[in-house]
Amino acid sequence: MTWFRALRFCLPFFHIAAVWANAPEPVLLVTESEPPLQYEQDGEIQGVAASVVKAIFRRAKLTPEIQMLPWARAYRQASQQANVGIFSIARIPQRESSFHWIGPIVPYRWSVFRLKSRSDIHLQNLADLHQFQVGVVLGDVAHHYLLSKGFRAFPEGNLNTSATAEIVLNKLRAGRVELMLMSELSCQTPEWHCQHFSQALELPEMGNGLYLAFRKDSDPKLMQTLDAAFATMVKDGTLNQLQQALPSSP
Structure with a gap:
């Protein structure tokens, strides 16, 4: 193969290498x-x-x-x-x-949810959450929102923080927390198995x-x-x- 033919053969590969680079x-x-x-x-x-x-x-x-x-x-x-x-x-x-x-x-859109079996929980406004253990995801918008409204994390306050929403959901199902802030959208998702939850309070200012x-x-x-x-x-x-x-x- 001559030098010219070899160069012509290699040029497409040089082009591909240049594109990758x-x-x-x-x-x-x-x-x-x-x-x-x-x-x-x-x-x-x-x-x-x-x-x-x-x-x-x-x-x-x-x-x-x-x-x-x-x-x-x-x-x-x-x-x-x-x-x-x-x-x-x-x-x-x-x-x-x-x-x-x-x-x-x-x-x-955000709301506060409770177990359907907890019909004793009635919320009229955000201040009513102080009476209950509230599950939140550490560092998420619900956590920041409640902190800005004067809520505090356990043991000084009633916020129970977890790493993921799935953990908070499991705590709510098990009764380890009484309330959870989550989106109405997420609670309609089959993967979250929210059929045992009920909306307790809407939070339109977060939406x-x-x-x-x-x-x-x-x-x-x-x-x-x-x-x-x-x-x-x-x-x-x-x-x-x-x-x-x-x-x-x-």
């Missing part, structure tokens, strides 16, 4: 298990919120690497490391200045939707690209179409 690295995203928003099944991250996030990245021609973690760990990583995204996260005043917000990716968020000092070009991708999904109806997979509100 210039390909953007996957963007790390962290989240927690919360059906139907996001959950792991057959080794894949699925759910309505996960589908929206994946669609944003497809529009942006970027690849997400999604890791499922306990919420406190996911939040800590996203809040300490630039260019690491987190979803599905509530946009509350305590977090507003720390993150770049993309969304809302899904609507979300502002859920977002994809990155630390404020993340790459501006990356943020602009994701913002633009999300905006096109809103405009052409893709976001609304994906959200149709959510269970209907009660």
Whole structure:
């Protein structure tokens, strides 16, 4: 084989190597298990919120690497490391200045739930929760919300914290806590087996939707690209179409 023929033979491989070398690295995203928003099944991250996030990245021609973690760990990583995204996260005043917000990716409403068998529990307002043991996920929006309203964690107060929502649910079923804050959406999901729970109090002031968020000092070009991708999904109806997979509100 002559030198020219050898070079011509190798050129396509040089091109492929160059494309690989210039390909953007996957963007790390962290989240927690919360059906139907996001959950792991057959080794894949699925759910309505996960589908929206994946669609944003497809529009942006970027690849997400999604890791499922306990919420406190996911939040800590996203809040300490630039260019690491987190979803599905509530946009509350305590977090507003720390993150770049993309969304809302899904609507979300919070309520207080009790066991149906605890018909003795009657709640008229948030202050009534002080009388009961309340289960919350450590570091999540419900935890922050109650702390901002003067509630405190056990043993000083009546908040019983756990690493995941599944643990809190198990505590509620077992009677180890009497109340739990969760979304109306999640309680309609078969995976959470909420048929034994009853809504005790609505919390409309917490319902502002859920977002994809990155630390404020993340790459501006990356943020602009994701913002633009999300905006096109809103405009052409893709976001609304994906959200149709959510269970209907009660």
